[in-house]
Amino acid sequence: MTVVIGTDDVARFRAAVGRRLGLHFDDGKLVFLADTLRQRLDATGRGCEAYVGSIEAGLATDEIGILARDLTVSETYFFRNIEQFRATAEVALPERIAARQGQKRLRLLSAGCASGDEAYSLGIVVTESAIDASWDVSIRAVDVNPSMLEKAVRAQYSTWALRETSAEVQRRWFRPEGRDVLLAEEARMRVRFEERNLAQDDPELWPPESYDIVFCRNVLMYLLPETAQRVIERITRSLVPGGFLFLGHAETLRGLSQSFHLRHTHGTFYYQRKERAELPGCTYAQAPSESTSETSPLVAAVDGADGWIDAIRRASERIESLARTPIGAQVRREVSPIDQPPRWDLGKALELLKNERFAAALDVVQAFPAEAAIDPEVLLLRAVLLTHGGSFAVAEDTCRRLLAIDELNAGAHYLMALCREAEGDREGAAEHDQAAAYLDPAFAMPRLHLGLLARRHGDRKTALQELDQALLLLQREDAPRLLLFGGGFGRETLIDLCRAEIVACGGQP
Numbered sequence: 365m366t367v368v369i370g371t372d373d374v375a376r377f378r379a380a381v382g383r384r385l386g387l388h389f390d391d392g393k394l395v396f397l398a399d400t401l402r403q404r405l406d407a408t409g410r411g412c413e414a415y416v417g418s419i420e421a422g423l424a425t426d427e428i429g430i431l432a433r434d435l436t437v438s439e440t441y442f443f444r445n446i447e448q449f450r451a452t453a454e455v456a457l458p459e460r461i462a463a464r465q466g467q468k469r470l471r472l473l474s475a476g477c478a479s480g481d482e483a484y485s486l487g488i489v490v491t492e493s494a495i496d497a498s499w500d501v502s503i504r505a506v507d508v509n510p511s512m513l514e515k516a517v518r519a520q521y522s523t524w525a526l527r528e529t530s531a532e533v534q535r536r537w538f539r540p541e542g543r544d545v546l547l548a549e550e551a552r553m554r555v556r557f558e559e560r561n562l563a564q565d566d567p568e569l570w571p572p573e574s575y576d577i578v579f580c581r582n583v584l585m586y587l588l589p590e591t592a593q594r595v596i597e598r599i600t601r602s603l604v605p606g607g608f609l610f611l612g613h614a615e616t617l618r619g620l621s622q623s624f625h626l627r628h629t630h631g632t633f634y635y636q637r638k639e640r641a642e643l644p645g646c647t648y649a650q651a652p653s654e655s656t657s658e659t660s661p662l663v664a665a666v667d668g669a670d671g672w673i674d675a676i677r678r679a680s681e682r683i684e685s686l687a688r689t690p691i692g693a694q695v696r697r698e699v700s701p702i703d704q705p706p707r708w709d710l711g712k713a714l715e716l717l718k719n720e721r722f723a724a725a726l727d728v729v730q731a732f733p734a735e736a737a738i739d740p741e742v743l744l745l746r747a748v749l750l751t752h753g754g755s756f757a758v759a760e761d762t763c764r765r766l767l768a769i770d771e772l773n774a775g776a777h778y779l780m781a782l783c784r785e786a787e788g789d790r791e792g793a794a795e796h797d798q799a800a801a802y803l804d805p806a807f808a809m810p811r812l813h814l815g816l817l818a819r820r821h822g823d824r825k826t827a828l829q830e831l832d833q834a835l836l837l838l839q840r841e842d843a844p845r846l847l848l849f850g851g852g853f854g855r856e857t858l859i860d861l862c863r864a865e866i867v868a869c870g871g872q873p
């Protein structure tokens with residue numbers, strides 16, 4: 365008999381799954397969740413109340429694995445985003461080998477490894493590297509889905525899993541096994557699989573400052589924001605300073621952490637944990653407790669701030685919301701605790717910016733007290749106004765100061781791109797545009813700028829790709845962000861410009 369379940373039951377089931385596995389399901393997935401819940405009730409013979417209650421209470425440990433099997437996306441393949449494996453082979457491994465000469469030991473982690481393709485790809489990279497045989501190198505691979513881990517241990521794959529693997533690597537490391545392929549023992553022997561739940565605190569999985577390289581790709585995107593934040597905190601504590609973190613190509617640390625440098629090589633972005641000395645007030649290594657958070661002397665400098673990272677994360681959003689609000693209705697005290705007590709008011713400068721009175725707006729910002737020089741939103745607005753006014757050298761200096769506080773600030777990277785271009789540094793400009801576009805995939809202006817740079821350089825293919833993308837994004841771009849970064853042009857003008865450029869490149873707008 366099919367059990368009848370109501371919307372309240374599904375909502376409770378969603379919350380329980382979020383609590384235990386950290387998985388996020390939006391309303392569009394409610395039917396899928398209802399089907400899964402119904403199947404589990406049928407299979408276990410339990411009533412809805414008892415079943416969901418046991419998940420909530422964390423009593424049904426076997427059921428967690430089954431739910432992980434039924435609810436997670438386990439898509440993966442060997443050498444997925446191959447550029448990240450190149451960066452591992454040519455940057456991350458050599459740097460970590462140099463740093464570990466004393467211990468001759470390297471620890472890698474594949475967090476959310478699914479059927480093991482990623483961990484084994486690392487196994488191949490490590491085995492093909494020039495690491496001396498005397499080194500102790502191991503790759504720990506963890507996932508919450510036991511059926512995927514069973515597959516990983518077998519190391520037998522369909523040829524589809526090798527769709528991004530070169531023929532040469534296939535020949536060297538795989539041998540046919542019926543219609544499938546089997547990975548050679550030499551690439552398997554360093555990899556160890558374990559069933560672990562990233563959503564739960566697990567001191568054994570996260571020893572402080574132990575991993576040299578962590579791959580946690582295409583996992584955060586399925587997690588609740590608070591779980592993703594926790595996972596990043598654990599990874600941060602567990603990575604040795606100078607260690608590397610690779611995320612999926614659509615995932616960023618923007619808004620999640622200030623403990624990393626953004627690295628960009630081999631056409632891909634990844635992160636390197638800052639050295640301890642670069643993290644003022646960081647207490648990760650000394651007190652690796654779950655409640656540890658990064659603090660900075662800057663927090664003390666801004667009375668009542670609820671955390672430096674949060675303050676920085678919201679900086680450009682707050683400017684945008686201020687820009688959106690009619691000037692009379694702006695009460696900075698309500699926007700964020702960072703503004704208590706309000707000591708400088710961006711409202712007047714933003715109103716002047718809206719009226720295209722850039723020089724007057726800059727005068728207002730310049731007249732702020734000295735403490736404002738460390739407020740990320742003041743720095744961003746100042747950099748915008750300086751760029752508008754053509755003072756690129758000072759704008760660049762302001763951007764650098766902002767990036768020193770918040771390396772993952774997409775707006776600052778975009779403004780840096782404009783400044784670099786003004787200096788004739790096309791490559792530097794493109795580099796910053798790419799960083800801005802990676803950090804915030806919805807940000808239209810860096811795409812438009814990349815398109816213009818490519819067209820001027822005669823690279824019509826790249827120009828068309830970027831301009832097409834910019835055209836799409838411009839139509840949805842936030843009005844306040846256009847006000848800040850649109851260079852004084854409105855949406856329609858920018859869209860017209862984009863279309864004209866596409867036509868000039870021989871494309872169809």
Ligand SMILES: C[S@@+](CC[C@H](N)C(=O)[O-])C[C@H]1O[C@@H](n2cnc3c(N)ncnc32)[C@H](O)[C@@H]1O
Pocket residue numbers: 385386387432436437438439440441444475476477478479482506507508509512560561562563580581582583586612
């Ligand atoms: C799309 S796969 C990514 C596989 C591989 N990292 C890649 O990028 O090709 C996502 C994996 O994350 C795992 N996962 C999701 N939530 C998890 C959790 N709370 N703990 C451990 N693994 C989790 C899923 O089981 C799934 O195997």
